[in-house]
Amino acid sequence: MKWHHVQENWPAFYEAIIEKWPEADETDLDEIDGDQRAFITYLAEVTGQETDEIREELREWLVGEIPSDVVMDPVHDNHSIALSSKFVKEGEDEFADDARFGDDGDNRPNDD
Template sequence: MKWQHVAENWSAFYEAIIDRWPDLDEADLDEIDGDQRAFLKLISTTESVEMEEAKAELREWLMGEIPADVVMDEMHDNRSIMNSAKYVPEGEDEYDDDARFGDDDETDGD
């Protein structure tokens, strides 16, 4: 993931951030509001590490997957729908209900 994803969905990342850096709290994260420099400084101060080590920790964390609750965020979902437009045949709307494709009436056999 990229920092841009984190900054754009800052509060959605709180749980993942606190899982990785349990000494941080939501009040501190609220103040930072997605500012990467402020976040690095907070990690450095809270974890008692040099800034370079904080940067390395952040780079390692960013190599992980985007948390599911962020992926399911409405803003992310809408962006995914808009990006899917290139796969939708001309004349169809990517926001249309898929019921007309016939699969909504099928039962799972449960």
């Protein structure tokens, strides 16, 4: 992932940040508001590490995947739906209601 993913969805990353750096506090993260330099400085202060060490840890952390709760955020819905279009049969609309997904042409009577 790239820093802009983190910055654009800053509050959604709080859980992942606190998991990686348990010394971090949500209130402080609110004030940082996705500013990478401020975040590195903050982590150096609360962990007692050098900023270069924090930069390296952050670089390694960014190599990971975007957490699923961030990907599932409604902000990403249309993008995720559009990406799913490659799995939708030709002639079907990837934005259509999927309540009957997989039931196309199913003419069996209901057992109600």
